[in-house]
Amino acid sequence: MENIILIFVCLIIGFLLQKIKDFPSNSHQVLNQFVIYISLPALALFYIPKIQISSDLLYSLAVPWVGFVLSFLFFSILGRKLGWSKKLIGCLVLTGGLGNTAFVGFPVIEALYGKQGLETAIIIDQPGTFVVLATLGVLVASYYSRGEASASMIVKKILLFPPFIGFAIAALFNVFQYDFVTELQSVFQKLGSTVTPIALIAVGLQLTFERKSKHWGFLTLGLAFKLFLTPAIFYFVYIIILGKTGLIMDVSIMEAAMAPMITASILASTYGLKPKLSSMMIGFGIPISFLTLAFWYWILQTF
Numbered sequence: 011m012e013n014i015i016l017i018f019v020c021l022i023i024g025f026l027l028q029k030i031k032d033f034p035s036n037s038h039q040v041l042n043q044f045v046i047y048i049s050l051p052a053l054a055l056f057y058i059p060k061i062q063i064s065s066d067l068l069y070s071l072a073v074p075w076v077g078f079v080l081s082f083l084f085f086s087i088l089g090r091k092l093g094w095s096k097k098l099i100g101c102l103v104l105t106g107g108l109g110n111t112a113f114v115g116f117p118v119i120e121a122l123y124g125k126q127g128l129e130t131a132i133i134i135d136q137p138g139t140f141v142v143l144a145t146l147g148v149l150v151a152s153y154y155s156r157g158e159a160s161a162s163m164i165v166k167k168i169l170l171f172p173p174f175i176g177f178a179i180a181a182l183f184n185v186f187q188y189d190f191v192t193e194l195q196s197v198f199q200k201l202g203s204t205v206t207p208i209a210l211i212a213v214g215l216q217l218t219f220e221r222k223s224k225h226w227g228f229l230t231l232g233l234a235f236k237l238f239l240t241p242a243i244f245y246f247v248y249i250i251i252l253g254k255t256g257l258i259m260d261v262s263i264m265e266a267a268m269a270p271m272i273t274a275s276i277l278a279s280t281y282g283l284k285p286k287l288s289s290m291m292i293g294f295g296i297p298i299s300f301l302t303l304a305f306w307y308w309i310l311q312t313f
Contacts, residue, residue, distance in 0.1 A: 013117045013206075017296055020207050024214015041212035042276045045205055050140075050273060051176025053202035057136045058180035059189040067133045069248060070262040074111065074138035077240050077266055078146055081107025084235060100154025101284035102228065105275055105291040106235045108143055109268035111135040113206045114296060118268075118303060119261055130261040139271060144174040147277055155281040209272045216279065216289040225287045232270075232287075233295050237302040241267035245309070260310050267306045269299035 027033050034040075063071065082103050089099035109115070112135045119131040148171045152164045168174055183189060190198065244266045248254045270291045278288035 013113060014300075016207065017114070017210060020210035021214040021217065021293060021296075024211040025217050027211070027215055038212040038215040038279070041208050041215070042280050045209050045212070045273060045276055046280065047172045048201055049205040049208065050144075050173035050202075052198045053205060054136075054140060054144075054173060054176035054180045055190065056195060056198035056202050057132065058177060059183040061133065061136055061184060063133060063137065067130060067258065069254065070130050070134050070258055070265075071138050073134055073244060073262050073266050074109065074142050075146075077109065077244075078103075078107035078142050080240065080243065081235065082146075082150065084239075096154045097283045098228065098287070100150055100281070101278045101288050101291075102232050102235075103150050103154070104147060104278045104283065105270040105288050105295075106232045106240075108139060108147060108271035108274035109236065109240075109265060110271050110296065110299075111139045111265045111268055113272065114299065115265050115268050119264060122264070122307060123257060123261055127257060127261045130258050131265060134262065134265045140173070141177060143271065143273060143277065144168070144171055144177050147274065148174070151277050151281040151283060155283060206272065209276050210292075212279075213272065213275055213289045213292045216285055217293040218286060218289075223286075225284070225290055228287055229290050229294060232291055233298060236270055236291075236295065237267060237299055241306055245306075263310060264303065264306060267299070267303055269295040 024038075027037070085099050085102040085106060088094075089102070111131065115131050115135065116128060120128045123130075145168055148168045149164050152167045189195065241263050244263050248259050248262065272292055275288040275292045279285040
């Protein structure tokens with residue numbers, strides 16, 4: 011419950027800091043950089059060496075990867091047909107394709123499915139959502155932020171992206187079944203825990219409520235895709251077509267229905283991909299998702 015309270019407290023803090031004249035106007039950019047250069051790499055170095063993936067969890071691991079590809083296909087095709095700008099398409103691909111599988115996902119899954127469900131959620135988040143962000147997410151952000159980007163430039167941006175560097179080091183530790191000393195693990199865990207409060211305050215600093223904003227229609231479309239269409243596709247494929255049932259499938263679909271990922275908004279903002287819209291996807295998406303998650307939980311329990 012404290013995680014849920016922290017979400018709203020940090021968003022409100024960020025929103026109120028907008029009203030303080032002495033507070034630097036570029037504060038959200040500084041906070042974004044701290045998350046990317048410090049918090050996210052630390053998170054990877056803490057969690058990934060500990061992960062054990064079994065064949066039963068491949069369906070779960072596929073959720074963030076397939077979900078991101080679906081988002082790319084949906085918004086890029088629709089955007090080209092409707093003449094959207096590349097920055098708008100990139101923003102919606104990132105925020106519609108990456109879910110908040112950790113900070114919102116972990117407490118929700120643990121509350122509904124216990125520790126066993128949390129184990130599945132960690133697999134979805136770390137080698138799934140986190141790695142998608144550090145690879146495909148950076149690729150999309152690089153391409154849509156400057157139009158036609160060369161392959162070498164995009165590869166360079168991915169390889170030099172601090173969370174990817176953290177992931178690569180942590181993955182090597184995982185392969186050789188080695189972990190950092192206890193003291194370093196504690197440091198990484200504490201630095202990694204700063205992701206959510208700092209990122210949410212940065213989102214709050216950019217959150218605006220403009221009745222005549224041109225973003226409302228895109229916000230509605232983005233949230234409809236993330237909160238309804240994406241989990242519906244996985245429900246149809248996993249449960250209706252493949253006939254899969256059980257805890258792993260339930261957790262996978264619930265994670266597919268999570269609100270947009272906070273750090274996806276940070277990435278979009280950092281690359282200049284409609285920062286206001288990306289903040290709205292988080293600011294409105296997280297509260298609304300608690301209602302839509304209840305709907306999907308009812309679906310999974312009833313049918």
